[in-house]
Amino acid sequence: MNFQLIGVNHNSAPVEVRERLAIPESRLPEALRCFTQHPGVDEGLILSTCNRVELLAQTKNGSADLRGFLGDYFHLDRAALEPHLYEYREHDAIRHLFRVASSLDSMVVGEAQILGQVKEAYATARAVGAIHSQLDLLLTRAFAVAKRVRTETAVGSSAVSIASVAVELAKKIFGSLNGKHVYLVGAGKMSELAARHLLAHGAESIFVANRTYDRAIRLAQKFNGQAIEFSRLYDTCDKCDIVITSTGAPHAIFRREHGELFLSRRKNRPMFFIDIAVPRDVDPEMNKLDGIFVYDIDDLQQSVSSHVADRKKEAERAAAIIESEVERFQSRLQTLDVVPTIVSLQDHLETIRQAEIDRVRGRLGTLSPEQELAIDTLTHGIVNKIMHTPISTLKTAARESEATTVVDIVRRLFNLHEEEKDKKAAQPRGGPGGRA
Numbered sequence: 001m002n003f004q005l006i007g008v009n010h011n012s013a014p015v016e017v018r019e020r021l022a023i024p025e026s027r028l029p030e031a032l033r034c035f036t037q038h039p040g041v042d043e044g045l046i047l048s049t050c051n052r053v054e055l056l057a058q059t060k061n062g063s064a065d066l067r068g069f070l071g072d073y074f075h076l077d078r079a080a081l082e083p084h085l086y087e088y089r090e091h092d093a094i095r096h097l098f099r100v101a102s103s104l105d106s107m108v109v110g111e112a113q114i115l116g117q118v119k120e121a122y123a124t125a126r127a128v129g130a131i132h133s134q135l136d137l138l139l140t141r142a143f144a145v146a147k148r149v150r151t152e153t154a155v156g157s158s159a160v161s162i163a164s165v166a167v168e169l170a171k172k173i174f175g176s177l178n179g180k181h182v183y184l185v186g187a188g189k190m191s192e193l194a195a196r197h198l199l200a201h202g203a204e205s206i207f208v209a210n211r212t213y214d215r216a217i218r219l220a221q222k223f224n225g226q227a228i229e230f231s232r233l234y235d236t237c238d239k240c241d242i243v244i245t246s247t248g249a250p251h252a253i254f255r256r257e258h259g260e261l262f263l264s265r266r267k268n269r270p271m272f273f274i275d276i277a278v279p280r281d282v283d284p285e286m287n288k289l290d291g292i293f294v295y296d297i298d299d300l301q302q303s304v305s306s307h308v309a310d311r312k313k314e315a316e317r318a319a320a321i322i323e324s325e326v327e328r329f330q331s332r333l334q335t336l337d338v339v340p341t342i343v344s345l346q347d348h349l350e351t352i353r354q355a356e357i358d359r360v361r362g363r364l365g366t367l368s369p370e371q372e373l374a375i376d377t378l379t380h381g382i383v384n385k386i387m388h389t390p391i392s393t394l395k396t397a398a399r400e401s402e403a404t405t406v407v408d409i410v411r412r413l414f415n416l417h418e419e420e421k422d423k424k425a426a427q428p429r430g431g432p433g434g435r436a
Contacts, residue, residue: 003138005084005093006066007047007054007102010107012340019279019330021074022046023193024248026419028121032130034073040064043135047100047121049114050190050246050278051107057096058135063089091326094138100142101142101147105397107301110156145325152321155314163194165303166274166295167201170242173272173293177202183240184208185241186247188217190276193221194244207240209233211247238262244274245281245326251281258288266291276300337393341407344416345390349383361369390414 023031028046035044035055045060067085071078073385088096099105101118122139125131131139133149150156160216170177180203183190187210206225207426209232214226228236233253236260237243247253254273262271273294275282280296289293295303357379361367367375390410397406408414 001061002042002059002090003056003134004059004064004087004089005054005096006057006070006087007052008084008086008428009054009105010051010298010301015280017081017084018051018053018261019051020076021048021055021070022168022278026252028124029128031073032128035069037131038064038066038069041069043132044130045116045121045125045139045214045267046134050276052100052105052273052349053099054330056135057104058138059413061372064408083089091330094329095322095326097142098145098325099319101145102318102322104149104322106313106316107297108162108284111162112156115143118191118325130400137333140324141329145322148325149321153314153317155318162190162276162300163197165300166194166244167197169271169274169293169295169303170235170298171201173361174241179204181205181240182206183243184210184219184236184244185237185253186210186277187219187249187337188246189210191244191246192219192222195276198242198244199223203242205296207236209236220354229424234258234261238265238271241270242272242274244276246275246277247281248277249354250279252279254286256283256285256289259289259292263289263291274300285394290297291403335395338397338407341410341416342391342394345387345410345414348414348416349387353383 008021010018023046023106028048030044032044035041035057036044040059040061041057041340042060045056047056049052055069057064057066066087067078067082069078070081072187096105101115103110103112103114103243106114122131126136138139141339158308167177170180174180177198180198182195182198183207184195184206187208192302195203199206201413206220206223207228208216208220208225209228209230211221211230213229219225220227237258241255245254259271268291270291273282273286273292274358275294275296279298282296284294286292286298357375390413394410
């Protein structure tokens with residue numbers, strides 16, 4: 001078990017740091033290929049959301065320089081990045097992943113989006129061959145743990161969301177949302193959720209602009225809204241009171257000069273920007289304009305934190321479930337480590353059993369089917385009794401720190417090392433398929 005995880009999240013790094021590490025969906029396959037080619041990394045997964053960027057690795061020798069990968073891939077000064085990084089290994093990495101998937105590490109504890117994001121990251125990693133063995137087991141278990149947390153606790157019930165907080169803030173600015181117009185810039189899931197909340201609280205209409213116009217049309221149709229070609233963004237944005245933006249653009253698409261233009265067209269009527277993009281879509285300079293109110297993802301976090309105290313007890317119950325699941329998963333992995341030795345021992349003793357039956361068969365003469373069955377049952381019983389103690393010892397030792405020592409003793413006692421060498425030597429050159 002050589003798991004290693006490194007990352008930044010909304011607790012360890014401000015948005016101006018997270019946006020420098022964000023990996024858009026289009027670049028994720030290429031980033032995964034680079035990651036799994038990094039020295040020491042055998043399997044890998046990258047999770048990049050507005051609130052976190054995390055790299056999870058199954059390492060070949062128990063350790064890999066993941067800090068070095070981050071610095072090299074993003075061309076960042078490692079010293080500047082270091083204060084914001086967290087790194088976990090082995091059971092701590094397992095625990096962190098389980099907490100993330102179960103939404104205990106989220107800005108909004110109990111929110112449902114993070115599990116879908118982890119599943120999407122897993123699907124991408126599998127598609128490019130970055131996950132194939134132990135990480136597959138770990139991620140599959142993480143999904144099951146997240147489901148158990150949601151089933152056995154109320155941590156996700158009545159969850160305060162970014163969308164609901166956005167509604168509260170909008171009400172503070174406008175007093176009422178009745179008759180207000182909403183502009184979605186980008187057609188992401190979070191924007192859609194926020195729009196649903198705003199409409200439910202009185203907003204009148206929805207406009208959608210997206211670089212892919214077809215996606216804008218599809219999302220606008222959900223709200224009986226209007227799709228806008230992205231090239232007309234600056235010509236139409238001032239028509240709306242509330243702008244929810246999440247585009248995945250590498251740089252800000254709304255700058256101070258845009259805010260000044262919008263205010264002049266609106267005759268200084270206020271505009272509210274909810275920027276849930278990382279990197280940010282709205283230049284912080286916009287917030288200095290009278291009549292422009294900008295809230296980025298970190299501002300929303302501060303508003304969310306005041307709502308979550310009542311779910312502390314449920315979060316504690318969920319954390320206890322996760323602790324038990326971490327122990328359970330570790331035990332399973334350790335048991336898997338001894339399986340090859342158990343299989344080798346079974347093969348070794350079965351070979352001896354068959355050889356002994358063949359050796360005495362000539363002296364026994366012709367045997368009836370009943371006699372053949374009796375000999376087979378007798379010898380199987382003897383072998384199973386011989387195997388019982390070493391196999392039980394191996395399975396018990398798998399849960400303890402002495403597992404490696406016990407495995408080595410069993411392999412030496414039954415000469416399994418030499419037997420495997422003989423099998424490999426008997427294979428044709430070039431592997432089982434024949435000539436090289």
